[in-house]
């Protein structure tokens with residue numbers, strides 16, 4: 001797994017165990033992971049989760065509107081369509097934009113959905 005130094009932007013073949021960059025001798029806890037395939041793979045999983053949440057929320061909205069089910073939990077579930085759309089869109093933009101990829105941090109691959 002390649003890594004990118006946050007100080008000098010040097011790309012190393014492996015993440016240094018000590019956290020010290022071989023190029024600029026700077027210590028950092030905050031290395032970027034430079035792994036485009038892994039990034040895309042994880043982003044796609046997160047986007048499928050967004051699609052799943054979106055389908056669930058649209059279904060609950062459908063029940064609320066057409067079957068006059070007045071359960072608060074269904075209305076609240078319908079609101080989840082909004083963050084799911086935003087999250088899907090940002091994931092899609094990140095996966096499409098390979099030129100601007102400069103490595104990522106672990107928090108880039110976390111989801112807004114609490115699993």
Ligand SMILES: [Zn+2]
Pocket residue numbers: 005006007008009010021022023024025026
């Ligand atoms: Zn460096």
